[in-house]
Amino acid sequence: MLFLDACRFQNHSRPPAWIMRQAGRYLPEYRQLRETYSFVELCTTPELAVEVSLQPLRRFGFDAVIVFYDILFLPEAMGAPLEFTEEGPVFKRPVRSLADVDGLHPPDLHALDPRKGTGAILETLRRLRADVPPDTALLGFAGAPFTVAAYLIEGGFKRSGDRMKRAMYEEPRTVHRLLEQLTECTGEYLAAQVEAGADSVQLFDTWAGLLGPADYHEFAQPYERAVLARVASTGAPSILYVNGGPHLLGEMALSGASVLSIDWRMPLPTARSIVKERVGLQGNLDPYALFAPPAQVRTQVASVLESLRGDRGYVFNLGHGILPETPVESVEAIVETVRAWRP
Amino acid sequence: MLFLDACRFQNHSRPPAWIMRQAGRYLPEYRQLRETYSFVELCTTPELAVEVSLQPLRRFGFDAVIVFYDILFLPEAMGAPLEFTEEGPVFKRPVRSLADVDGLHPPDLHALDPRKGTGAILETLRRLRADVPPDTALLGFAGAPFTVAAYLIEGGFKRSGDRMKRAMYEEPRTVHRLLEQLTECTGEYLAAQVEAGADSVQLFDTWAGLLGPADYHEFAQPYERAVLARVASTGAPSILYVNGGPHLLGEMALSGASVLSIDWRMPLPTARSIVKERVGLQGNLDPYALFAPPAQVRTQVASVLESLRGDRGYVFNLGHGILPETPVESVEAIVETVRAWRP
Numbered sequence: 001m002l003f004l005d006a007c008r009f010q011n012h013s014r015p016p017a018w019i020m021r022q023a024g025r026y027l028p029e030y031r032q033l034r035e036t037y038s039f040v041e042l043c044t045t046p047e048l049a050v051e052v053s054l055q056p057l058r059r060f061g062f063d064a065v066i067v068f069y070d071i072l073f074l075p076e077a078m079g080a081p082l083e084f085t086e087e088g089p090v091f092k093r094p095v096r097s098l099a100d101v102d103g104l105h106p107p108d109l110h111a112l113d114p115r116k117g118t119g120a121i122l123e124t125l126r127r128l129r130a131d132v133p134p135d136t137a138l139l140g141f142a143g144a145p146f147t148v149a150a151y152l153i154e155g156g157f158k159r160s161g162d163r164m165k166r167a168m169y170e171e172p173r174t175v176h177r178l179l180e181q182l183t184e185c186t187g188e189y190l191a192a193q194v195e196a197g198a199d200s201v202q203l204f205d206t207w208a209g210l211l212g213p214a215d216y217h218e219f220a221q222p223y224e225r226a227v228l229a230r231v232a233s234t235g236a237p238s239i240l241y242v243n244g245g246p247h248l249l250g251e252m253a254l255s256g257a258s259v260l261s262i263d264w265r266m267p268l269p270t271a272r273s274i275v276k277e278r279v280g281l282q283g284n285l286d287p288y289a290l291f292a293p294p295a296q297v298r299t300q301v302a303s304v305l306e307s308l309r310g311d312r313g314y315v316f317n318l319g320h321g322i323l324p325e326t327p328v329e330s331v332e333a334i335v336e337t338v339r340a341w342r343p
Numbered sequence: 344m345l346f347l348d349a350c351r352f353q354n355h356s357r358p359p360a361w362i363m364r365q366a367g368r369y370l371p372e373y374r375q376l377r378e379t380y381s382f383v384e385l386c387t388t389p390e391l392a393v394e395v396s397l398q399p400l401r402r403f404g405f406d407a408v409i410v411f412y413d414i415l416f417l418p419e420a421m422g423a424p425l426e427f428t429e430e431g432p433v434f435k436r437p438v439r440s441l442a443d444v445d446g447l448h449p450p451d452l453h454a455l456d457p458r459k460g461t462g463a464i465l466e467t468l469r470r471l472r473a474d475v476p477p478d479t480a481l482l483g484f485a486g487a488p489f490t491v492a493a494y495l496i497e498g499g500f501k502r503s504g505d506r507m508k509r510a511m512y513e514e515p516r517t518v519h520r521l522l523e524q525l526t527e528c529t530g531e532y533l534a535a536q537v538e539a540g541a542d543s544v545q546l547f548d549t550w551a552g553l554l555g556p557a558d559y560h561e562f563a564q565p566y567e568r569a570v571l572a573r574v575a576s577t578g579a580p581s582i583l584y585v586n587g588g589p590h591l592l593g594e595m596a597l598s599g600a601s602v603l604s605i606d607w608r609m610p611l612p613t614a615r616s617i618v619k620e621r622v623g624l625q626g627n628l629d630p631y632a633l634f635a636p637p638a639q640v641r642t643q644v645a646s647v648l649e650s651l652r653g654d655r656g657y658v659f660n661l662g663h664g665i666l667p668e669t670p671v672e673s674v675e676a677i678v679e680t681v682r683a684w685r686p
Contacts, residue, residue, distance in 0.1 A: 165631040166668075169639075209587075212607045212629055212662075244552075247589040247608045264555045265590045286555055288508040296512075319555075325509075 003064050003137035007237035007258045007280055009313035016063035017338040021321035022056040023068045029055050039084050043069045044120040050127045060335045064137040069121045071143030071204060074189055075152055077107040077118040094155030101178045106185045109192045122196045129197030140193030144205035145182035145223035161210045168219055183223045187230030194234040201231055202239040209244025216248050228256035239282060243320055249274050264319030268308045280313035287318045290330035297333040305341050346407050346480035350580035350601045350623055352656035359406035360681040364664035365399040366411045372398050382427050386412045387463040393470045403678045407480040412464045414486030417532055418495055420450040420461040437498030444521045449528045452535045465539045472540030480543060483536030487548035488525035488566035504553045511562055526566045530573030537577040544574055545582040552587025559591050571599035582625060586663055592617050607662030611651045623656035630661045633673035640676040648684050
């Protein structure tokens with residue numbers, strides 16, 4: 001399988017390709033389902049989540065299928081009431097004190113209702129395992145402790161990370177206690193996803209790029225390492241993603257991830273020179289580049305592929321999730337270009 | 344003067360210190376004035392703007408005074424109606440087409456009303472020149488073309504830069520025409536600020552960190568260079584600031600700025616090793632670090648100072664503007680630590 005070969009630095013063929021958020025709003029067939037079902041219904045009804053997860057595979061023939069769900073179902077299962085609003089997810093009781101943290105509890109992953117949040121996702125993975133072709137990877141995922149803690153402390157989606165960063169300096173004990181709780185649950189959760197059939201899992205530490213190196217060492221990396229060590233104990237390879245993190249790349253290479261997924265800010269050869277051949281690399285076309293005409297998209301994809309020609313540990317992807325308004329033609333241009341590529 | 348010595352790589356004493364947004368909401372005396380006057384009134388009434396600009400100097404004795412105003416008064420003077428709302432500045436007619444761009448015009452900087460927007464700021468600088476002590480630098484500033492274009496295209500303050508980045512790929516001609524217009528005005532504007540009395544000027548390309556290197560080369564750097572070349576023609580040193588731009592630092596060093604102002608993401612010694620001794624460095628304490636107790640602030644400031652001990656081209660600052668809720672005690676801790684520092 002191209003994807004697992006690349007994770008193990010043993011891919012001699014063209015790079016495998018998939019796209020973060022490849023199942024979702026830019027697809028007409030997804031938008032059609034959304035006319036009938038809410039986002040939460042699509043995530044937590046296994047037959048629907050299976051359908052949505054497979055839509056991009058059917059249309060484009062990607063080399064990986066990623067399960068359709070949201071990283072915030074795990075903290076919800078830990079006891080943080082969650083609502084998906086028009087503007088994004090909101091935690092009705094943001095975590096602001098030690099007592100709030102102690103009110104959270106690890107969910108029993110083996111006793112979950114398979115038609116609710118976290119449990120549904122494991123059931124979806126089990127069903128996908130049967131449907132995904134053997135040459136295609138099945139991927140699970142979770143939010144990293146720092147990033148999920150930021151959502152819990154902010155109370156919802158705010159790009160600034162304002163409350164999280166204040167809390168790190170004002171109440172470091174509370175923040176660390178929260179991070180510890182999340183770490184244990186996240187590690188077990190990803191291990192359960194592997195057990196349910198995932199070939200590999202991606203850990204999204206999307207917000208860690210807000211941190212300078214010292215804060216990354218204190219508030220993000222130790223927790224990433226612990227989660228990724230738990231994944232490694234299952235034997236499955238793991239991917240670590242950080243947005244806005246080129247300054248952290250050398251450190252990320254020591255996190256224990258098999259593959260680092262990087263944003264569009266750093267050219268892949270520069271990234272390769274920093275991480276050496278310790279880990280695979282995934283990325284890194286700018287999602288906004290997909291708003292250019294298809295011919296230009298092809299050129300840009302070819303340029304990304306050319307930049308790591310012959311690299312045995314490389315997975316093509318975007319530098320961040322695909323945007324909802326992206327033209328489908330641009331994704332076709334990606335897939336055609338990657339499939340025609342000869343290393 | 345410590346500040347100008349550092350800009351010229353000739354400072355043998357302790358580093359000079361000032362803080363981005365040092366005049367503003369974290370100061371009780373500023374908040375008191377805001378009870379009577381709007382933000383726009385404070386910016387555009389020279390006697391009030393002088394008072395606000397001098398408040399941090401009186402309280403803390405910084406080594407530089409920066410004129411109090413907003414980077415968006417320049418595009419307003421070019422013909423883009425601007426409103427300051429509770430959430431931030433909004434352009435009532437966002438720039439979305441070539442016709443919109445061609446509707447903008449360079450303001451005649453020598454025929455401006457000294458009690459309105461852009462004109463008031465030049466008048467404020469002239470008055471400050473008389474009040475600022477000879478050992479303290481007087482600084483002007485402007486937004487860089489990319490960053491101001493992003494505001495004009497977004498229509499207001501949105502951290503995502505979503506519309507700007509789409510426009511770069513969908514309508515590059517429109518974007519470049521806008522950037523060209525802004526470049527000429529910005530260069531002349533900063534030259535006029537120097538003529539009005541500024542010892543140095545800072546160019547804020549705050550949003551350029553959203554760009555990968557290729558896009559930075561196309562949409563930001565050529566315009567920064569042209570503006571900074573116009574400043575250089577006056578003989579005054581210049582500072583270039585980018586937020587989230589550690590991946591661009593090597594390129595920024597070739598922009599023509601005398602000093603690069605960097606955010607908290609990259610340790611100063613790493614930055615120094617990248618830019619060599621070509622340019623000065625300014626920064627880079629994380630503004631959120633000021634929410635720690637004063638003793639910890641002192642330790643962190645000392646650690647920043649220690650990291651570039653003996654560097655002759657270094658200016659202490661934060662890595663981004665000071666936050667409105669910052670305790671005044673933290674700023675006192677900064678100033679005390681820097682003033683007691685011996686190189």
